[in-house]
Amino acid sequence: MGVSLGETPLSSVLCLSCxxxxxxxxxxxxxxxxxxxxCSHCRLWYLWDFxxxxxxxxxxxxxxxxxxxxIAGGSGA
Known part of the structure; x- marks a missing residue:
């Protein structure tokens, strides 16, 4: 997904989910x-490539x- 940051400072990037x-x-x-x-709230991880x-x-x-x-068949190995 492409995202425009507008005037958002890099230090205040928001989670796309919550x-x-x-x-x-x-x-x-x-x-x-x-x-x-x-995101410490919903526990999602994102890769941001600026x-x-x-x-x-x-x-x-x-x-x-x-x-x-x-995908590993639920083995948790």
């Missing part, structure tokens, strides 16, 4: 435009562990 403020993490200093955003030439981002909802359990 509209609460998310915590941003930068897992790799080599990719400053890619952030992992976590376009450095515009005020837009591509947002991907990351699967939760129930998804991985289901």
């Amino acid at each position: 509209d609460r403020e998310m915590t941003l993490h930068q897992p790799d200093d080599g990719f400053p435009e890619r952030m992992l955003a976590t 376009d450095t030439d515009s005020n837009e981002a591509v947002v991907v909802l990351l699967p939760d562990r129930d998804y991985f359990k289901s």
